[in-house]
Structures are given as structure tokens and as C-alpha cells.
Amino acid sequence: MNKKMNLTETRLILNKIGVAPNKSLGQNFLTDRNILIKMINEAEISKDETVLEIGAGLGALTTELEKKAKKVYAYEIDKKLYHYLTENFSTSTNVEIINADALKSDIPLHDKIVSNIPYTITGPILEHFFYKENSPVGIMIMENSLSKRISDTKKYKNFSRIGVTFNAFMSIISKSQVSRNSFYPIPNIDLALIKIKPKPNLNSFLKEPMKRKFFIEFIAGITPYKNKTFSNSLELYIKNRTSYTLTKSDIINLIISNSISDEKVFHKGIGELIKTCKLLYEYTN
Numbered sequence: 135m136n137k138k139m140n141l142t143e144t145r146l147i148l149n150k151i152g153v154a155p156n157k158s159l160g161q162n163f164l165t166d167r168n169i170l171i172k173m174i175n176e177a178e179i180s181k182d183e184t185v186l187e188i189g190a191g192l193g194a195l196t197t198e199l200e201k202k203a204k205k206v207y208a209y210e211i212d213k214k215l216y217h218y219l220t221e222n223f224s225t226s227t228n229v230e231i232i233n234a235d236a237l238k239s240d241i242p243l244h245d246k247i248v249s250n251i252p253y254t255i256t257g258p259i260l261e262h263f264f265y266k267e268n269s270p271v272g273i274m275i276m277e278n279s280l281s282k283r284i285s286d287t288k289k290y291k292n293f294s295r296i297g298v299t300f301n302a303f304m305s306i307i308s309k310s311q312v313s314r315n316s317f318y319p320i321p322n323i324d325l326a327l328i329k330i331k332p333k334p335n336l337n338s339f340l341k342e343p344m345k346r347k348f349f350i351e352f353i354a355g356i357t358p359y360k361n362k363t364f365s366n367s368l369e370l371y372i373k374n375r376t377s378y379t380l381t382k383s384d385i386i387n388l389i390i391s392n393s394i395s396d397e398k399v400f401h402k403g404i405g406e407l408i409k410t411c412k413l414l415y416e417y418t419n
Contacts, residue, residue, distance in 0.1 A: 151218050153214050155318070161212070162320075164317055170194060173248060174198045174202060174248075176329045177271075183203055186207050186244040189251060190208035190210040199229075199248060205229075208231050210232070213233060219231045236259075241263075247274065248273045256280055260304075265303045272330045273327070273328075284301065284306065293357070294357060298357070303332065311324065311327075339411070348411065352371070353407065356368065368389075388417070
């Protein structure tokens with residue numbers, strides 16, 4: 135397949151195969167070839183690498199990945215798009231089209247994820263594919279406001295569950311804005327192209343699945359109280375967990391004895407949050 139997708143052709147093909155872009159599935163088709171090439175250049179794919187694409191759509195990006203990678207696993211949940219893709223890549227020797235929900239599938243091993251990901255499930259995609267040991271490199275288009283939250287956790291307004299959790303596992307290598315006019319239909323959000331890579335020295339506490347799950351839930355539990363002191367936020371967090379017996383006095387003693395300051399939550403660094411989470415995990419297990 136060697137198709138230089140543009141707006142006119144995208145609309146014609148969608149009409150021909152009977153697909154009306156589904157907002158709930160985050161279907162916004164990339165029509166700007168310049169963005170496609172930028173994604174491929176950012177990805178720096180070598181001939182011995184396997185790439186995962188989530189939401190292959192009409193295969194515009196898949197076509198470029200096919201030229202670079204050893205193997206491409208392209209997931210597409212929409213049946214009509216899947217049938218279109220299987221027909222167009224029927225002679226490909228290195229592209230496998232899979233009609234399944236990537237979040238619910240047993241994904242083959244891969245080195246990189248290169249995708250115009252469905253914006254409605256960005257959070258779950260990050261958590262499922264990147265919050266783990268030996269995660270892949272990612273080159274993705276996502277909502278710009280979300281990219282700001284994960285790239286700058288020093289500002290109060292950007293201290294969020296997704297930002298803190300992301301920065302415990304991953305780092306942003308590069309980020310650039312993408313015009314919403316590069317898509318059909320034009321989304322009502324601003325977009326960004328980001329390249330991310332795993333932390334070189336992932337905290338050992340986050341390498342075990344049960345502890346990792348505990349950490350993700352811990353961050354989700356204290357983030358609503360980000361403007362409170364650490365001890366107060368922990369007290370409120372613990373009140374929502376029936377398995378905990380820590381009193382406010384216990385909490386203060388726990389953080390002070392471990393040289394953890396009682397400043398407001400949004401001032402906390404990733405390392406101190408992981409340290410506190412580990413202490414709570416050990417206290418309750």
C-alpha cells in the first residue's frame with residue numbers, strides 16, 4: 135500500500151466503506167502527510183524493531199511504519215476499518231492487522247508504540263502500556279492540555295494524578311503542537327506530538343505489579359487533596375480505606391521519623407511520594 139492520504143481522499147474512502155467518524159471511539163483521521171513524516175522521524179525506527187500502532191484507522195501511518203519496521207502490529211477496533219485495512223495490507227510481509235481492543239488484548243512484544251491514539255482513552259493507554267518495567271518508547275499524538283499536565287508537574291494547576299504517575303515511570307524527550315486542522319473531522323481540542331521514554335532507573339518499588347498497583351491507587355487517592363498539607367491529605371486518603379488503622383498522630387510520626395516534610399501535596403516531588411507510598415505499603419502488608 136502506498137497511499138498519500140489527504141483530506142479529500144480520506145473523506146471519499148470513509149464514505150465508500152460506510153464509516154462515519156465515531157466521537158466515542160476518538161476517531162479523528164490524520165490527513166497531513168507532514169505530520170506523518172514528523173512522527174516517523176521522531177520514532178527513529180530501525181529495521182530490527184517491532185512497532186505497535188493503536189487505532190490504525192485508514193492506515194496512513196501504518197503505511198509509513200511498514201517501510202521502516204521489522205514488524206508492525208496495527209490494532210483497529212472498528213470492523214469496517216479493519217476489513218479495509220486487511221484488504222489494503224493483504225500483500226504486506228511485515229504488517230499484521232488486528233481487530234481488537236488493544237487495552238483488552240494480549241499484546242505481542244514490541245519496542246515502540248507509534249500512534250495517533252484515540253484521545254478518549256489516553257489515560258488508560260498510558261497506564262496499560264507504559265506504567266511498568268521495561269516499557270516501550272512512545273511517539274504519540276494526544277490532547278495538548280494533557281501533554282502539559284504530564285510535562286510540567288511543578289505548577290499547582292498541572293499537579294494531577296496522570297502527571298505524577300506518568301513522571302514516576304516515563305520522561306518526555308520532545309513535544310510539539312499539532313494543528314487540529316491536520317485531522318478529519320477537526321477535533322475540538324488542541325493536540326500535541328510527544329515522544330516519551332522509560333525512566334533509566336525505575337524505582338524498585340514500582341517494578342512489582344502489586345506494589346505498582348498500590349502506588350497508582352495511592353496517587354489517585356491523594357491528588358484530590360493536593361492543596362492540603364501532606365499529613366492532612368494522608369488522613370483523608372486513609373479515611374477512605376477501611377483496611378487502614380493509622381491515626382493522624384501515627385501519620386505525623388510516620389512522615390517526620392522518615393524525614394518527610396509536611397508541606398502541601400502539590401509541592402511534593404516524585405521521589406518523596408514513592409517513599410511515602412512504600413512506607414504505607416509496608417505498614418499495611
